[in-house]
Amino acid sequence: METLSACTLHHRFVSGAISAKEIVQNLLHHIKQYDSKIGAYLLVLESDLYAQADYLDEKRQRGGRLGILAGVPFAIKDNMHVKGHITTCGSKFLTNFVAPFDATVVRRIKEEDGFVVGKTNLDEFAMGSSCENSALQVTRNPWNLDLVPGGSSGGSAAAVAASMASIGLGSDTGGSIRLPAAFCGISALKPTYGRISRFGLVAFGSSLDQIGPMAYDCDDIELAMQALGVHCERDSTSLPGESFVPVSFEAKFGQGMRVGVPWQFLEALPLESRKVFDETIAHLKEMGGHIVDVDLSILKYALAVYYILGTAELSTNLARFDGIRYGLRSERAGNLDEVYDFSREEGFGDEVKRRILLGTFVLSSGYQDAYYKQAQKVRRIIIDKFAEAFRACDFVAMPVSTGAAFPFGAKKDPLSMYLEDIYTVGANLAGLPALTIPSGHLEDGRPLGVQLVAPQRHDAEIISVGKQFQQRTNYHKRRPNFQRGGLS
Amino acid sequence: MNHKWDVIIGLEIHAQLNTKSKLFSGDANRFGDEPNVNISALTVGLPGSLPVLNKEAVRKAIRFGLATQGQVQLWSRFDRKSYFYPDCPRNYQITQYEFPIVRGGHVVALVDGNEKAFSIHCVQLEDDAGMLKHFSSFAGVDFNRAGVPLIEIVSKPCMSSAKEAVAYAMAVRSILEYLDVSDCNMEEGSLRFDVNVSVRPQGETAFRNKIEIKNMNSFSNLEQAVAHEIERQIALYEQNPNEDPGQIVPQATFRWDPQLGKTVLMRTKENAEDYRYFPEPDLLPLVLQQEEIDAEQERLPELPLEKERRFVREFGLSAQQSCFFTMDRRTADYFEQVVEHCSYPKLVANWLAVEFTGRLKDQGKMIWNSGILPVHIAELIGMIQEKRITGKMAKTIADDMVANPGLSPRKIVEQTAAYRPFQDLEQLQVIVQEVVREHPEVVQEVLAGRDRKFAYLVGQVMKRTQGSALPDDVNRLLRTAIECAQY
Numbered sequence: 006m007e008t009l010s011a012c013t014l015h016h017r018f019v020s021g022a023i024s025a026k027e028i029v030q031n032l033l034h035h036i037k038q039y040d041s042k043i044g045a046y047l048l049v050l051e052s053d054l055y056a057q058a059d060y061l062d063e064k065r066q067r068g069g070r071l072g073i074l075a076g077v078p079f080a081i082k083d084n085m086h087v088k089g090h091i092t093t094c095g096s097k098f099l100t101n102f103v104a105p106f107d108a109t110v111v112r113r114i115k116e117e118d119g120f121v122v123g124k125t126n127l128d129e130f131a132m133g134s135s136c137e138n139s140a141l142q143v144t145r146n147p148w149n150l151d152l153v154p155g156g157s158s159g160g161s162a163a164a165v166a167a168s169m170a171s172i173g174l175g176s177d178t179g180g181s182i183r184l185p186a187a188f189c190g191i192s193a194l195k196p197t198y199g200r201i202s203r204f205g206l207v208a209f210g211s212s213l214d215q216i217g218p219m220a221y222d223c224d225d226i227e228l229a230m231q232a233l234g235v236h237c238e239r240d241s242t243s244l245p246g247e248s249f250v251p252v253s254f255e256a257k258f259g260q261g262m263r264v265g266v267p268w269q270f271l272e273a274l275p276l277e278s279r280k281v282f283d284e285t286i287a288h289l290k291e292m293g294g295h296i297v298d299v300d301l302s303i304l305k306y307a308l309a310v311y312y313i314l315g316t317a318e319l320s321t322n323l324a325r326f327d328g329i330r331y332g333l334r335s336e337r338a339g340n341l342d343e344v345y346d347f348s349r350e351e352g353f354g355d356e357v358k359r360r361i362l363l364g365t366f367v368l369s370s371g372y373q374d375a376y377y378k379q380a381q382k383v384r385r386i387i388i389d390k391f392a393e394a395f396r397a398c399d400f401v402a403m404p405v406s407t408g409a410a411f412p413f414g415a416k417k418d419p420l421s422m423y424l425e426d427i428y429t430v431g432a433n434l435a436g437l438p439a440l441t442i443p444s445g446h447l448e449d450g451r452p453l454g455v456q457l458v459a460p461q462r463h464d465a466e467i468i469s470v471g472k473q474f475q476q477r478t479n480y481h482k483r484r485p486n487f488q489r490g491g492l493s
Numbered sequence: 494m495n496h497k498w499d500v501i502i503g504l505e506i507h508a509q510l511n512t513k514s515k516l517f518s519g520d521a522n523r524f525g526d527e528p529n530v531n532i533s534a535l536t537v538g539l540p541g542s543l544p545v546l547n548k549e550a551v552r553k554a555i556r557f558g559l560a561t562q563g564q565v566q567l568w569s570r571f572d573r574k575s576y577f578y579p580d581c582p583r584n585y586q587i588t589q590y591e592f593p594i595v596r597g598g599h600v601v602a603l604v605d606g607n608e609k610a611f612s613i614h615c616v617q618l619e620d621d622a623g624m625l626k627h628f629s630s631f632a633g634v635d636f637n638r639a640g641v642p643l644i645e646i647v648s649k650p651c652m653s654s655a656k657e658a659v660a661y662a663m664a665v666r667s668i669l670e671y672l673d674v675s676d677c678n679m680e681e682g683s684l685r686f687d688v689n690v691s692v693r694p695q696g697e698t699a700f701r702n703k704i705e706i707k708n709m710n711s712f713s714n715l716e717q718a719v720a721h722e723i724e725r726q727i728a729l730y731e732q733n734p735n736e737d738p739g740q741i742v743p744q745a746t747f748r749w750d751p752q753l754g755k756t757v758l759m760r761t762k763e764n765a766e767d768y769r770y771f772p773e774p775d776l777l778p779l780v781l782q783q784e785e786i787d788a789e790q791e792r793l794p795e796l797p798l799e800k801e802r803r804f805v806r807e808f809g810l811s812a813q814q815s816c817f818f819t820m821d822r823r824t825a826d827y828f829e830q831v832v833e834h835c836s837y838p839k840l841v842a843n844w845l846a847v848e849f850t851g852r853l854k855d856q857g858k859m860i861w862n863s864g865i866l867p868v869h870i871a872e873l874i875g876m877i878q879e880k881r882i883t884g885k886m887a888k889t890i891a892d893d894m895v896a897n898p899g900l901s902p903r904k905i906v907e908q909t910a911a912y913r914p915f916q917d918l919e920q921l922q923v924i925v926q927e928v929v930r931e932h933p934e935v936v937q938e939v940l941a942g943r944d945r946k947f948a949y950l951v952g953q954v955m956k957r958t959q960g961s962a963l964p965d966d967v968n969r970l971l972r973t974a975i976e977c978a979q980y
Binding site for chain 2: 085086092094099102104105106108203204205206207208210211212238239240241242317318320321324325326327329330331341345365368369370373377
């Protein structure tokens with residue numbers, strides 16, 4: 006199987022060129038062949054897939070209405086609920102937690118006849134940038150098995166990059182979709198906050214979390230957004246009104262576009278990454294882009310703000326994991342306090358504990374003004390600075406990260422790991438859509454990504470730019486070489 | 494040394510709203526079901542669940558704010574309040590800490606027959622916790638109550654006695670019931686009180702430490718707890734006149750133990766919880782339109798205070814009597830239904846407040862749920878006024894009405910010989926003649942114009958007829974007999 010372009014597969018299935026059963030057989034064969042090396046999936050829903058394939062083939066034969074995702078296999082990050090299956094969040098704490106309902110995104114995939122292939126690995130509770138914080142499994146980068154796939158949605162990114170799904174769903178709180186997409190050489194969107202329902206997503210930082218699609222190219226991203234970018238009444242922060250509607254590049258930017266670049270903020274970018282970014286800028290110019298220097302130097306505070314607000318929210322979001330109603334309950338516990346203490350002690354990994362402690366601290370009386378409230382104020386300024394930038398440009402172009410995928414164990418110091426998100430957290434803090442597309446490769450072949458950050462609700466506009474970019478370039482077409490480098 | 498003491502009391506009233514569903518989920522808001530049936534993913538805090546605000550609960554909070562002349566806020570917000578306890582499924586409560594839905598307002602209550610206004614600080618919307626049930630070797634949690642909408646009505650520290658605290662609390666309950674905002678069922682815990690009490694010597698301006706007593710669910714507990722706490726604090730200060738008051742009564746939280754008849758320490762200030770409030774990110778700020786608030790204002794019913802004043806004005810009741818009826822909307826409605834059929838409102842008030850309420854007390858019933866029809870009360874009073882029955886008979890008929898609710902007093906009278914008045918006029922004439930003959934000097938006094946003495950003679954006749962003679966008949970025959978005696 007060469008690639009698993011969602012659009013191509015959907016058309017081939019609808020036109021009868023391939024049956025749903027063949028899609029599933031090929032896919033499962035491919036997963037069996039490669040996933041033992043990559044480790045993208047925590048769970049593959051084999052029997053569900055065959056049942057769904059029979060249903061779809063039968064439906065197509067009798068001429069029933071086929072959904073817009075018919076025939077498209079989805080990999081679901083294991084912090085989103087698929088009814089009847091365990092949602093582990095990559096944590097020991099939840100290895101016995103069976104989801105009692107479908108996340109809205111999963112419901113939408115099923116309603117539109119997509120395949121739910123399985124649940125993919127992640128940093129525990131989506132906290133991490135390399136996928137190394139998973140308590141359950143190691144996931145490797147399909148481009149080079151010695152490298153991390155990026156995180157936290159590393160499993161979904163690896164699954165798509167290794168053609169084990171057409172579309173992967175990730176969640177992005179500070180860069181968790183974009184970083185692994187860039188590390189694995191695929192396209193991905195962190196939509197506008199509220200564009201995709203969070204119902205059924207296990208919360209990390211509720212005001213920052215956003216689910217988004219990861220795929221081979223921007224056509225597939227657009228297809229996924231048409232199914233997923235709808236209002237959901239079960240999520241109070243879901244965008245009201247109109248669903249996601251694609252726009253054409255010609256109509257929107259045919260007369261030119263203003264591309265903002267925060268040059269000052271990018272001064273620390275290493276030389277080889279800078280070279281790739283400059284190439285991207287050159288392409289954007291050729292597409293009719295006028296490059297505008299925008300001042301986003303405020304983003305140097307973004308990471309600090311993110312680690313205060315994000316941890317504050319997660320410290321309460323994870324308080325429900327107490328060993329009382331579900332999840333792990335320590336065998337050692339002899340009284341209520343011990344149930345709390347020992348269950349959480351045994352169930353959570355170091356990074357999760359570190360962040361719970363940090364979040365609890367920044368909200369504590371006596372410290373809240375200095376940390377939490379101060380961070381809220383800076384968040385407000387970041388939002389304002391982006392708004393100011395968008396008065397001068399249609400979208401901002403930035404690298405996704407300072408470098409490419411790194412080897413396992415390379416970032417032992419939590420702070421150096423946190424710095425991986427330096428370019429991505431801004432979009433979360435301001436609730437902005439950010440599209441990641443492959444933008445080149447380093448000399449050793451490792452992919453890099455660029456992100457386009459737009460004003461709220463301009464998801465379709467940056468996707469149209471991404472599509473145009475991919476019509477002119479081939480970066481996204483380069484795949485990990487399964488025979489040679491990648492999986493050898 | 495014997496100071497006079499000022500007492501400062503503030504009250505937090507938690508009222509469960511009588512909405513169909515919970516504050517943030519579609520689960521039923523219903524008391525008394527089997528444990529853990531009205532629960533869904535959100536109610537038990539499953540990961541991936543999200544709160545969606547119940548608009549009906551918001552509407553009810555607005556109604557209470559308007560009814561107490563508070564400022565309903567066009568912009569308010571929910572906050573997370575963190576604490577670990579098994580009855581709290583997410584281990585944080587969703588409440589309104591910094592930006593409550595209503596600010597200010599006041600409640601007028603009758604204290605010793607005088608109207609007194611008490612100030613409200615704010616009203617917050619929040620969700621209730623579940624309930625812990627302890628068994629011999631383990632404890633269980635019932636989450637049916639978890640997520641039930643509450644309003645927390647926070648008063649200013651504006652009360653100065655246990656009596657005032659109770660008067661205020663009862664007035665709040667009346668308003669909640671009138672508005673159909675809460676069922677205020679005390680036994681079911683739909684109305685609960687936390688109270689803050691401090692005392693200081695008269696003349697001292699700074700507040701001394703306050704003691705919080707939590708979670709009382711009856712007016713009598715509230716009254717006893719406050720009275721007990723006032724006494725305790727004063728005694729402590731008086732026993733230690735030279736010590737630092739801050740050390741004598743350290744700030745702390747107690748609960749009231751009704752069995753022991755005293756407060757029991759829960760925690761001191763040093764061990765106070767840090768709730769780490771911060772804005773609830775899963776909910777948008779609550780933004781209201783002035784039009785929806787105005788529309789709610791239009792829909793407000795007549796409130797207890799207005800009704801109380803109207804009863805005084807329209808029916809000539811005393812303030813206290815009026816308050817007795819208007820405290821409970823159903824009792825007030827009942828009174829008005831009786832008055833519709835009867836043109837003696839003061840008599841109606843007396844009969845309802847004294848005779849019937851007294852008789853129903855043993856059954857634990859109120860007049861409105863006694864089964865007695867309002868029209869039957871009117872009928873009874875009508876018969877008295879028409880002199881068809883005597884007052885004494887009416888009281889025994891009232892007994893029968895309470896024993897057999899639904900039975901018309903006319904029917905009772907028709908069916909029972911004892912209630913038929915003395916109707917043999919010849920016989921009555923004989924008795925009248927006897928009385929006149931036996932009291933010549935009284936008769937002379939009546940003839941001399943001392944009409945007060947006439948009542949004495951009436952009494953004598955009544956005595957001999959065991960009270961069954963109709964006063965009109967007695968009067969008429971007695972007048973004639975006296976006039977005849979002149980000659």
